[in-house]
Amino acid sequence: MLRISADKIYQLLEAASAAQTVYIPADREDGEAEFRKYETGMQLTNRLNTLRSAKDFFFPQTENLVEFRMDGKNIEINDIRRECEDFVIFGVRACDARSFTILDKVYLVDPVDSFYKSRRDHGTVVTMACSRPAETCFCQTFGIDPTAPEGDCSVWNDGSYYYFQPNTEKGQKFVDSVSSLLEDGDTAGLDKSVERTKEVMKKLPLANLSAENFGGDKLNEYFNSDKWAELSESCLGCGTCTFVCPTCQCYDIKDFNTGHGIKRYRCWDSCMYSDFTKMAHGNPRLTQLERFRQRFMHKLVYFPANNNGEFGCVGCGRCLSKCPISMNIVKVMKALEVK
Amino acid sequence: MNANDTLIPHIGIVTDIRIDTPDVKTFRVEAPEGGKVFEHMPGQCAMLSIPGVGEAMFSITSSPTNKEFMEFSIKKCGCLTNWLHAMDVGQMITIRGPYGNAFPVETELKGKDLLFIAGGIGLAPLRSVINYVRDKRENYGSIQVIYGSRSKDDLVDYKEILDEWMTDDGVEVDLTIDNAQEGWDGHVGFVPNYVKELDPSTNKTVLVCGPPIMIKFTLAGLKELGFTETQVYTTMELRMKCGVGKCGRCNIGNKYVCKDGPVFRFDQLGELPDEY
């Protein structure tokens, strides 16, 4: 397999960033990690994953859709869309890589969302296999193998070498852009490292969490479960889970008067918010119970019902870490499961 | 990036405004170059907007057989609708669509005797179907319209009902208002009760639209008369932003009202969770 000695990884990032913009997971001042545009001297984080998910690259928190110029009774529509430039996200974990295929099932089905598609077409996802999973990890529950991440190009690090395996044309293009630095080599060290990680995976506290009893066939049974009241009891109705989630894709569309015209933009929205379904004449989800239920029903029941059994969760564990009251999808699954 | 994106709207010009009731106006919308902005089927909706004020989903109330323009009957009830009610002819708006499914006028409804039941502004989505089947009379059986509202003044499309529908052969229109008033010698009473009184034949296919409470009691009444849920269609309304099943808010169970609806048959609706 193509590989590069671990001490030369920054040479590789340097070369790749000469060809196109490269983002890497780097440390922030507060000890968390986030994707940052690679610049000389920047270090890869040691944290397992970034606080915010990699979905931001394809579905940013806020983006402008269209602009209007208002003049008396007249309106002029200004299509401000521009083709996005090529970029690479380096070091995406297997969970986040899978989240893109979930987002694709929403945004790339007819009618295609051209804003999302442009970024998807121009973004190259270079994934990084995990070797030190956290207690909050449960990607295995959704059939994700963190030692064999998907993406345009998969990368492994066994401590001595980084190994590269392109999976798509875009991935090949990325590898080609750094091919002068790569050499063919054996994978003995890598095989051992993967073996070790697989052993660790078995020991994770959530290793045995199964989603097999969820999905579309018990839709009403889960919807009508008497467990929702207790589960949602202390939910604050904030959007933390939604906004750190790599698969949450709901949005709001709003207008902003810039003083020179109207800017229509979309931004992340959360089904946990009280105004999410509020209309001029009423709201079908009046209490936090209904809103809380919607979020988990969507991921565990509605999404699989509409997408051949695929769940709307990738087990990244961000909501487990970040919920202010530590309520999360794992607790919901355990409490709710009907065998 | 040349491909159109459904989120980027088109311009429509309001070419006529009709005052239907104290709080309902019907707006005629045409493309700047004349004609319709897009084609639709009865029951489908469009997103109308005044940039800077808001954007919302409205049922297209005109029939697709109308080749010149589209119409929207809009009740004043919020920020955007207040603005729409205040505008004059010649105002541009933005419009995108069509969204959602339609009443199955070319399939399941074909050849059937049709019963339309509407309350208040609920006539708006049904008007599209009623005029469609009136224009393609040979494809359908008998037509009966049972329509009621709070008062005579609140009957939407009253003039069209009197001048066109009631003069058509094979179209029966039964009007009712909630409370007796001067100048009204027609029926007085709530729609669900009037439906039971009229006792329509159970071989009819029913299309019902109105306030949720009216729909609920009408459905119960129809069942008492011997109708089954598979014979009754309705159209739903929930908060929407995108119109294409992506923004995530108008779902009932796994169905998005904007994309899988707004038209549902009651047996289909019955399979979904009770959250609307």
Added chain:
Amino acid sequence: MQEAMINKAKQLLADGTVSRVIGWKRGEFAYDITPAVFETAEELEREFVFDDFTSANVSKYLVKESQKEGKVLAFLKPCDTYSLNQLTKEHRVDRDNIYVVGIPGGPKLDIEKIKAKGITGITGVKNDNYTLRIETIYGEETMPFYEAVLDKCASCKSKKHVTYDELIGEDGDVLESNRFDMVEKLENMTSQERYDFWRGELSKCIRCNACRNVCPACTCENCVFDNPNSGIDNKAPADSFEENMFHIIRAFHVAGRCTDCGECSRVCPQHIPLHLLNRKFIKDINALYGEYQAGADTTSRAPLTNYTADDCEASVVHERGVE
């Protein structure tokens, strides 16, 4: 302590003093504790927990809980009692429907600080004479207890319970805290430095509203930021207005009512030190209107809603603003 609390709760449930208990419920790991309402002795036995991670202030839940049928038992730490008092003062809770058992306060631990050390795969955390022994799937790690203490506990203002129906353990005193140290540091910056500091922090905001929703002083039925008629409702920054102003407006709104419970900073997923905004207000109120601690009592007039002849003049803004 946990045992004593469970026994107290069981006793008060059994003798009919209360019909529900609000406390904390154990989670999947050592640290993911959820505020919860318990109704039976069995639930308490099975799930009630009180340990180094039970930091959540449950006072705000009493707004809803105290409106329900039957009395609710609330276990409150000293800082939580200030929040309850303030809610009582604002008539947001029915104090008569709450039975408060005062319990000892922190210092409580911040799992994020443990994780920031690179410790992962955490399956257990034990305090061994102020050394944390952290069990992980990769082996045991240790770190000093005080390096993992929550910020809000590191600058604790009081060990005194300002309201309670009974206490478990001894009551403490109001402390000489260092809580204004960082505010002073910010005050001593140049305005450009201070601007850069807050731009750096506030631009991290993802508008999840966790700070607002957890805040015991934020109990409006409809927040201006959720009200489409307010003209400032928003979910994301349309321009830089939002991320700057959301927090500043909120700090203004809770000024004079914020008890400095520190929940806003604790729950912020982006680690924005939001409590510093509130502390600046508290410090200024102390300086301009005399020492005042929101929530210390339920009867005194709050300085910002009470006129006295000694109130500072509006010109103070100009005078203090001169660099």
